[in-house]
Every structure is written in C-alpha cells, then in structure tokens.
Amino acid sequence: MKKTENITTKGKGDKLVITCHQHLGTEFLEEFQAYIMQNEQFLHNAKIVLDVRDLEINANDLFSLRNFLNDHHISLAGVYSTRETTNTSARLLGIPTQSSLNVIDNPSKLGNKSLDKAVIIQRTIRSGNLIEESCDVVVVGDVNPGSVIRSDGSVVIWGKLQGEVHAGRSGNKNARIYALEFNTTGAKIAGVALEAGKKKNKEPEVAVLEENIVRLESWKKIII
C-alpha cells in the first residue's frame, strides 16, 4: 500500500486504526479521502477506527465522511480524539469514541468471562449522576452519595464508594464490585443486596455474590 507522511495505518484486533499525525486543519478531509482512494483495495470491507488527535470535526463533516467510507465499503467503527467537539460529533452519530472502546486486556480476572469491554470513567461521579453500561465499568475517582451506577458486568472503583452500585444487573452472578473504600449500603450484585450491619472499613474491599449472599472481602487477596 501507498504511504503518506501524515496518515498511518495499524492493525488492532479486528480493526484498523488510521492515525492522522499532523494537524491538517481544513485540508484534512480532502487528504484523508485521497488516502482512502489510494488504498481502496487494501481497505475494502475493513473496520476502521479513525484517530484524529486534536482535530476538530463537526457532526456534518463526520456524517459526510462516514457516507464516503460507506460508499467505499469501509465501516467506521470508532473515532478517537482529544477534542470534546469531535467526540460529541461522534456520539451524535452513534459512532463509538475512545472512552467506550477502551478494552481491558484480561476481563476474566474481574470475575466475568462473557464480557470483553470496559468503560473507563476518569472523574468524580456526583450526586444525581446515573451511569448505565452493558459492559464492565472502571471509575478512577470517587462515587459520591446520591449517584447510581448500573452495569451488566463488574464495577471497579479506584476511590471511595458512597453511592449506589448495581453490578451484574442482567443476572450475572460472577460480577463483582471493587472499591478502595466501601462506604455504601446500596450495593447489589445480580439483584442481591449487600448484607447489612457491616462496620466501615477503610481498606480496599470487594463485594462477591456467593450462595445468594453478597459479602465483602479484602481486595488485597485478589491480584488484578
């Protein structure tokens, strides 16, 4: 395949990640389309993830770009960008962004073999926030009182848990809830609530469902 300085292609899983290295500004679309045309045969029927770095793309441009790719039998499986505008455009069109594409390498260690993806959230989950995901959820930050996380998989919290968490929502009994500090009564796994009356423990703990009872165990025993 032909090479262009500004655009590179790299395989990742079943997808091709196409990265635009330099800030191309308004010429980006033309250059990118030219690149696709040059490599049309190679890219035929491919699933591509477009990494545009700090480039701003509005929803209209992204829409026409996706149509252009569809015309060439290429499916746009995701858009990576450091710009919020671009991510918003992608979300508007239902194209996955970086946060929803981050994949945990070995999900089975999270007690959960059927799921292979995780959403990583790097902020404080505040009162009134509702997070609903069909995959594992990793929070880097605190989960404050009054917030709710519902997940079909496991929930890992690198911070203090004071909100409500429901892991394994659709009945996955292997789902678990991890937190650096467990300070909630609103934890459920597959519909079973955490047993009450446990005193507060300022240590990393994990909630596990065994024999229809959800118990807290020390997280130190488990190596992730």
Add this chain to the structure above:
Amino acid sequence: MGAKVITVTSGKGGVGKTTTTANLAVALASLGYKVTCLDSDIGLRNLDVVLGLENRIVYDIVDIVEGRCRLKQAMIRDKRFPELYLIPAAQTRDKSALSPSDMVRLCDDLRPEMDWIIVDSPAGIERGFKNAIAPADIILVVTNPEVSAVRDADRIIGIIESEEKGPAHLIINRLNISLVKRGDMLTADDVISLLAVDLLGIVPEDENVVISTNKGQPIVLDSHSKAGQAFMNIARRLNGENVPLLDLDGRNGLFKMLGKLMREGVK
C-alpha cells in the same frame, strides 16, 4: 476588556448565597472596581435588603428584559461606593419571566462598562438556576459544613460540569470551629475531599453576619469581623492575589507567637 461574570450558587437554600454575593460585591467595590450585582431570584428577592438598597427600587431586571426601561434606569447606585450597582429582581413575577439567553444578553450589555458582574442565583436546580449560570465565567458554589448542604453542592457541581461551565470554585460558609473541634461538624477537609473542587475560601460562623444583614450593612465593611475578613480575602483571591487562608483556630496571640519564636530560634 469587559467584565467577568461571577455566579454565586449552592443548590440548597439558606447557606449564604445572597450574603456572599453582597459581601463580595462590596469587597470588590472597596478595592476600586466597578461592580454590578444582579439578583436573579425572581419572586424571592432579597439581595436589595442585604445591601440596604430596598427602598430605592423603581425598575427591576424583568422591566429591562421586557423593555419597560433602559438598563441604566434599573441600576441602583450604592451611596457608599459610587461604582457599586444593583439590578434587583422582580418580586411579583416568577422564574419563567427570564430565559438563559436574556441573562446572557443582559450581562453582555453590562460587560463593557463594568469590571465585575456578580449574579445571585436562586436555590434549586431548575429554571432560575439555569438562568443564573448561563452568563457565568466563574461559578462559586457556596456550601455549609453540613451533610445536606454538601450533598446539594455535589449535585450542583455535577450539573455545572455537565454543562461545561466548570470548574466550579468552592466557598465553605458558616464553619463553626468549636463544633469542628468537638467532632460534631464536618471539617473543611471532609467537604473538600467529597466535592473534589478548588477551595476559594472558608468563612467562619459569625453572629454579626445576622445583625449586619438585617441592617443592610454587609459584614465586609466591619474590619474587625473574621467573617468580613474572610469575604475580603475571597474577593482578593478572585482578583488574582495569593492570599493565605485565615487562621480560624483561635489559638492566635501569645502562645502561638512563642511557639513560632521557639521554632525559629532553634534553626
């Protein structure tokens, strides 16, 4: 160069939004800036009372927006500081009399002539709050060291973040040192660790605030009051100065000085 718009909000009512607005406005005016306060609490106005300007109201914010008067006609000039103005809220209307775009337009009209515009937000997370944060460049979240006030502050900070208006700055109001020492009140650190936002200042509980509020004389005018000093320090921090937090411990005086002398003497 135009003015910066500060919105003072809290979620919960009664934590001291209006007191904070009035005191910051007076403090910034006393530092020599041109300041306009905007009361966006339509139907429950009281910024005019706290500033002592109640009986000078002719026109209000809704009159401006609905074209019954010019902007200048509704601006009440404070006699203590010639560059301090108030635009009062309407008392006989409700929050739906204004929209977020009205607030943005109003502040944009004021910006060229002012240094600071301070918007007093109503309690709650509905229309009135949305109106108040629409024009904001800086959002100050006022809370008390109480679980209920901190919960509401957390909720409001979440909304501010989701509207991409953040980061919010925190003011902890009415901290009672003796209660904290007895372990009966949340400490400032407890509040900051839950809310995870920048702290702009801590205002100690001070009964003189109630007296000054009733008189319409903001506490910041009283240089002996710790609460007044705390508000002045917040105003100076907004202005970009690096002012250390007040020593609220009460252990000032001889013992502290002796301790400091001894430590420094050893070096």
